Amino acid sequence: MEQQVEELRRTVRRLESDLDGENYLSRLRNAEANLEEKITQYTRELELEHAHGRTRLDVRKLTVISETPRGSIPLEDMGSGDTWVGCHVATHMALHSWFRERSRPVPSFVIFDQPSKAHYPPETDNTEAVQDDDRRSVLRLFRFLFERSAMSAPFQTIVLDHADEKEAWFQDSVTERWRDGLKLVPSHWPDR
Numbered sequence: 001m002e003q004q005v006e007e008l009r010r011t012v013r014r015l016e017s018d019l020d021g022e023n024y025l026s027r028l029r030n031a032e033a034n035l036e037e038k039i040t041q042y043t044r045e046l047e048l049e050h051a052h053g054r055t056r057l058d059v060r061k062l063t064v065i066s067e068t069p070r071g072s073i074p075l076e077d078m079g080s081g082d083t084w085v086g087c088h089v090a091t092h093m094a095l096h097s098w099f100r101e102r103s104r105p106v107p108s109f110v111i112f113d114q115p116s117k118a119h120y121p122p123e124t125d126n127t128e129a130v131q132d133d134d135r136r137s138v139l140r141l142f143r144f145l146f147e148r149s150a151m152s153a154p155f156q157t158i159v160l161d162h163a164d165e166k167e168a169w170f171q172d173s174v175t176e177r178w179r180d181g182l183k184l185v186p187s188h189w190p191d192r
Contacts, residue, residue, distance in 0.1 A: 032059065035094050039064070042090035046144055047137075049083040057091055064091055081118030082137050089115060089141065093148045100155060109156040115141055116163040138163055139170075146173060160184065 017023065036056040043051045043066075050066035050073055058065050064075040064087040075087055092110050099106040119134035142159070146169055149157040164170075164177070178184050 028059070031098070032056065035091075035098055038094035038097055039087075039090050042094055042144070042148075043086065046086040046090060046140060048086040048090070049079055055087065055090070057095075064088075085115050085118050086141065089145065093145075096155065097148070108154055109158060111158040111160070112145070113160045114162070115145075115159065116161050120163055139165060139167065142170060146170075 036054060039055045039057060040051075040053075043055045048055075050068055053066050053068040055064060055066045057063075058074075061074075066073045066078065075084065078084065078087070089112065092112075096106070096108075096110055098104075100108070116138045119138050142163070142165065145157050145159060149155060164174070176182075
């Protein structure tokens with residue numbers, strides 16, 4: 001019993017050492033640098049506002065920040081809904097990529113609800129009337145999600161959205177259309 005107690009004490013000391021001091025701070029800085037590299041790459045692919053600088057996740061404030069020659073710009077001070085959605089998507093996909101590369105015990109899926117909302121008004125399903133720039137941004141976002149979903153399998157990206165683009169890769173990715181009475185949560189479920 002004394003031997004087990006001593007072994008447990010050594011384990012506790014080792015764990016405390018791993019979580020304390022320079023070792024912890026060094027690993028945190030490394031993780032932040034790796035995430036910043038991915039997030040920056042992703043914001044550039046998405047052609048977001050301030051993508052010419054570096055974009056990072058501030059883990060202390062839990063916000064995304066763009067580092068520009070004029071200074072740091074937190075997400076809440078960035079202009080468009082496209083940038084807000086894009087920064088969230090880029091950060092989530094960077095985190096999932098980082099977790100997957102390190103075999104971390106994080107669920108291997110992500111769900112995005114209406115990422116096109118910044119471009120397509122929710123009161124209509126008519127995406128034909130949307131301006132070309134908005135449509136290009138939406139296609140770029142969906143293409144990005146499509147390509148990033150191929151990260152080390154198994155990984156699943158679930159997108160709930162009213163956008164219904166005509167491109168073959170988009171149509172091949174659609175598994176269900178909830179229209180004309182067909183719903184994500186069927187009407188009879190609350191009665192069960």
